Amino acid sequence: GQNIDQPTEMTATEGAIVQINCTYQTSGFNGLFWYQQHAGEAPTFLSYNVLDGLEEKGRFSSFLSRSKGYSYLLLKELQMKDSASYLCAGVDSNYQLIWGAGTKLIIKP
Amino acid sequence: IAGITQAPTSQILAAGRRMTLRCTQDMRHNAMYWYRQDLGLGLRLIHYSNTAGTTGKGEVPDGYSVSRANTDDFPLTLASAVPSQTSVYFCASSPAAGEQTGELFFGEGSRLTVL
Numbered sequence: 001g002q003n004i005d006q007p008t009e010m011t012a013t014e015g016a017i018v019q020i021n022c023t024y025q026t027s028g029f030n031g032l033f034w035y036q037q038h039a040g041e042a043p044t045f046l047s048y049n050v051l052d053g054l055e056e057k058g059r060f061s062s063f064l065s066r067s068k069g070y071s072y073l074l075l076k077e078l079q080m081k082d083s084a085s086y087l088c089a090g091v092d093s094n095y096q097l098i099w100g101a102g103t104k105l106i107i108k109p
Numbered sequence: 110i111a112g113i114t115q116a117p118t119s120q121i122l123a124a125g126r127r128m129t130l131r132c133t134q135d136m137r138h139n140a141m142y143w144y145r146q147d148l149g150l151g152l153r154l155i156h157y158s159n160t161a162g163t164t165g166k167g168e169v170p171d172g173y174s175v176s177r178a179n180t181d182d183f184p185l186t187l188a189s190a191v192p193s194q195t196s197v198y199f200c201a202s203s204p205a206a207g208e209q210t211g212e213l214f215f216g217e218g219s220r221l222t223v224l
Contacts, residue, residue, distance in 0.1 A: 004151065033212070042199060043152075045212035087152070097213075099151030 002026050004100035006088050011106045012078055020073045020086050020103045028093020034062055034073045035087040037102065043087055046073070075105075083107045111135050115200050115216035122190050122223050130185045130219045132200035140203045141183040142167075142213070143175060145196040152199065158183055190223045197221075 003025045012018040024032065031050035035043040049055055049064035049071065061074040073086055085102040092098055113134040122128050134141065139160045144152040154167030158177040172194060174186045183202075187194055200216040 008149075040218075042215035042217050043213075044215070048212065089151075096154070097152075099153070101149055101151045 002090075002092060002098045004088055004090055004098055006086075006100040006103045008101070009104045009106065011108060012075075014078055014080060014107055014109050016078050017074065017076050018078060018105065020075070020088075020105065022071045022073070022088035022100060024069050024071070024088070024090040024098070026090040026092040026098055029066060030091040030093065030095055032062075032064055032071050032091065033087075033089040033097070034071075035089065037085045037087060039084070046086075078107050080107050080109070113200060113202055113214055113216040115198075115219050117219060118217065119220045120222070122187075122221060124191055124223055125189050128187045128190055128221070130187075130198055130200075130221070132183045132185070132216060133181050134183075134200075134202045134214070135181065136202060136204075136214065137180060138202035138204050138214070139180070140205060141177065142201045142203075143173070143183070143185045144199045144201065145169065146199060146218075147196050155185065155198075187221075190221075192223045195221060195223045 006022045033048050034046040036046050037043040047062035054063045059076045064071045085104045087102045088100040089097045116131045142157045143155040146152050153169045155173050156175040158164045161177050161180045164175050198219045201213040203213050
């Protein structure tokens with residue numbers, strides 16, 4: 001079966017760095033998305049990786065290892081506004097998105 | 110800039126009633142999707158449409174129907190609501206379907222409670 005695993009909840013301190021991991025099992029693979037979702041709001045796009053390696057975008061970076069079925073989202077210089085859920089989604093061979101349940105990130109002052 | 114608009118934002122509904130959730134986008138995107146989001150579960154695809162005039166079933170289509178008469182509108186209908194359909198519903202769109210690897214644009218969600 002197809003599956004996306006990510007931690008349910010993480011806590012970090014303002015100004016610090018946090019890494020949110022995601023492991024995936026999909027039938028075929030056509031990339032991996034990260035979305036941010038603030039409570040009560042819609043998900044918004046953060047990143048898309050299809051090749052191995054790290055892609056940096058400001059304070060946020062996303063990493064992919066296709067051989068390990070693994071990705072992570074790295075958030076630097078954490079701000080209170082980064083408190084949100086972070087959704088990992090794999091793209092399978094039919095270009096369907098398989099979503100994880102999301103990681104709720106709590107930022108403490 | 111409207112993007113993608115859903116209505117209503119919130120609704121309480123008696124079981125057995127019919128309900129239509131509306132979704133309109135002004136980005137001229139070909140593909141549109143309906144998801145439901147429940148606590149502890151990932152987004153689950155209900156129905157999708159790759160282009161106007163075509164629709165397809167997602168992971169959890171039972172009890173729901175959709176239509177895509179034009180590019181902009183993609184309503185979701187619950188013919189006879191049941192309490193298990195209590196959820197937050199998100200409409201989304203993307204420029205292309207099939208080999209799309211572009212981002213999805215989401216509406217603000219419709220919170221539906223079925224009593």
